[in-house]
Amino acid sequence: MKKRTFALALTLILTSAVVLGACGSKGSGSKGSDKDFTVAMVTDTGGVDDRSFNQSAWEGLKEFGKANDMKKGQDGYNYLQSASEADYKTNLNTAVRSNYDLIFGIGYKLKEALETVSKQNPDNHFAIVDDVINDRKNVASIGFKDNDGSFLVGVVAGLTTKTNKVGFVGGVKGAVIDRFEAGFVEGVKAVNPDAKIDVQYANDFAKADKGQQIASTMYSSGVDVIFHAAGGTGNGVFAEAKNLKKKDPSRAVWVIGVDRDQWDEGKVTANDGKDYNVTLTSEIKRVDVAVNDLSKRAKKGDFPGGEKIEYGLDKDAVGLSSHQDNISKDVLKKVDEYKQKIVDGDIKVPEKP
Numbered sequence: 001m002k003k004r005t006f007a008l009a010l011t012l013i014l015t016s017a018v019v020l021g022a023c024g025s026k027g028s029g030s031k032g033s034d035k036d037f038t039v040a041m042v043t044d045t046g047g048v049d050d051r052s053f054n055q056s057a058w059e060g061l062k063e064f065g066k067a068n069d070m071k072k073g074q075d076g077y078n079y080l081q082s083a084s085e086a087d088y089k090t091n092l093n094t095a096v097r098s099n100y101d102l103i104f105g106i107g108y109k110l111k112e113a114l115e116t117v118s119k120q121n122p123d124n125h126f127a128i129v130d131d132v133i134n135d136r137k138n139v140a141s142i143g144f145k146d147n148d149g150s151f152l153v154g155v156v157a158g159l160t161t162k163t164n165k166v167g168f169v170g171g172v173k174g175a176v177i178d179r180f181e182a183g184f185v186e187g188v189k190a191v192n193p194d195a196k197i198d199v200q201y202a203n204d205f206a207k208a209d210k211g212q213q214i215a216s217t218m219y220s221s222g223v224d225v226i227f228h229a230a231g232g233t234g235n236g237v238f239a240e241a242k243n244l245k246k247k248d249p250s251r252a253v254w255v256i257g258v259d260r261d262q263w264d265e266g267k268v269t270a271n272d273g274k275d276y277n278v279t280l281t282s283e284i285k286r287v288d289v290a291v292n293d294l295s296k297r298a299k300k301g302d303f304p305g306g307e308k309i310e311y312g313l314d315k316d317a318v319g320l321s322s323h324q325d326n327i328s329k330d331v332l333k334k335v336d337e338y339k340q341k342i343v344d345g346d347i348k349v350p351e352k353p
Contacts, residue, residue: 037299039064040078041104041291042091046205046231048079053231053287056260057106057129060288064295074098088113096121102298104129104291108176109205114139125303127294129287130176132308141308142290146176146283147183147349148342149318150227152335153256153283154187156320157225158195159331160280162252167198167218169237171205171230175351180229180258180283182350191334198223199353202233211236219244219253225280227256234258235265241278242268249276254326257282261321282321289317313343 041061043054061077070076078100080091088110095103096117103124105114108131118126118139125138132141157166168184170177181199188195198218202210211233218226219240226241228234234257241255249270255278257265266279290311297303311317319339324332341347 036075037068037102038070038074038076038078038100039102039104039295039298040080040095040098040100041106042080042088042095042110043082044088044107044109044205044231045082045084046107047081050206050232051235051262051265052257052259053130053285054106056285056287057104057291059260060291061104061295063288064292068299074100085109089117092117092126096124101125102127102295102303104294106287107131108174109172125298125305129290135306137305139306140294140304142294143308143310144285144287144290144318145179145310145312145349146229146285146318147179147186147351148313149283149285149320150180150183150229151187151190151342151347151349152320152339153227153281154184154189155191155335155338156187156281156327156331157184157227157254157256158188158190158192159334160254160327161192161195161225163222163224164192164195165198165221165223166195167200167215167223167226169211169214169218169226169228169230169234170199170201171233172203173201177201177229178353179351180227182353184227185353186349187338190338202230205231205233207233208236208239212240215240224252225254225256227258227283229258229283231259234262238262238265238278242266245276245278246270249274254278254280256280257321259283259285259287261323263321263323277326279323280326281324284319284321286311286317313339 046054048054048058065077103126105128111131114128122138127140129142133139185197200214215237228237238255241253244253245268249272262282263279266277269275
């Protein structure tokens with residue numbers, strides 16, 4: 001009887017040890033370990049399929065997920081789309097409640113909402129793209145030298161225009177789009193001081209009809225190259241350029257895309273039955289690289305909270321897209337010359353118009 005009692009007691013002790021060991025093991029495998037790391041991004045109003053900034057970020061997140069055998073959804077990687085600015089804080093809080101280890105706010109327009117939510121949730125990790133949140137150890141800030149890349153597409157526009165008239169279509173005026181405008185204008189002036197530059201803003205990143213209206217006015221005035229930094233609004237610029245090319249295949253009408261390679265957006269079949277492309281080039285901003293890179297660091301436990309990570313020409317994080325069929329070799333040579341001058345510090349591109 002005593003032996004049976006002792007055996008039962010020993011069994012209970014061993015069982016308790018296993019249970020406690022399992023609990024301890026679960027506790028030590030905290031959220032954010034390699035096994036269960038999760039990440040999400042909150043878009044601005046342009047949406048995840050804006051063919052620009054948000055889409056590039058989402059492509060980077062998908063690449064990260066694929067490389068780490070993660071599935072789309074709450075247990076892997078995901079996005080929350082914002083239909084209006086009122087959704088920013090709501091979506092960020094939803095991501096917090098869903099226990100994502102890293103939450104990206106895509107675009108400077110989310111700064112205010114992310115500042116509030118990150119302060120309320122100091123144990124969560126956040127990242128703001130295209131802006132800086134200072135003195136917050138749980139927020140990493142990602143920046144790009146957009147003005148440097150825009151200078152180079154300005155060189156392309158200034159040397160390509162036949163009418164000596166080029167245009168810039170901005171989404172919403174602010175520090176980020178200021179860099180695009182300033183760099184583009186300086187690049188055009190550097191190679192073509194006689195060129196006239198028409199600058200207009202749509203005051204929205206998601207109104208293609210407004211972008212098309214502005215582009216129509218510009219092209220009608222003689223502008224033959226338009227650089228847009230307007231997110232989804234820029235789709236309207238492409239639409240107008242393609243309409244003009246379709247009607248008159250001999251007309252030289254160009255669009256310079258932004259954030260990602262927008263070559264596909266420029267494809268058009270004209271009335272003569274031939275295929276053309278109105279995309280002169282695109283100023284790429286490798287948001288996908290930044291999002292992927294920071295996700296990797298956070299997954300490894302190397303989250304750079306409180307820091308600003310900046311991506312520029314030296315890291316090939318900004319610059320011209322790989323599709324360069326519509327640019328002459330002489331122009332590309334000039335682009336390389338100016339790129340080296342910027343990297344070497346011989347040219348300092350302004351950040352404000």
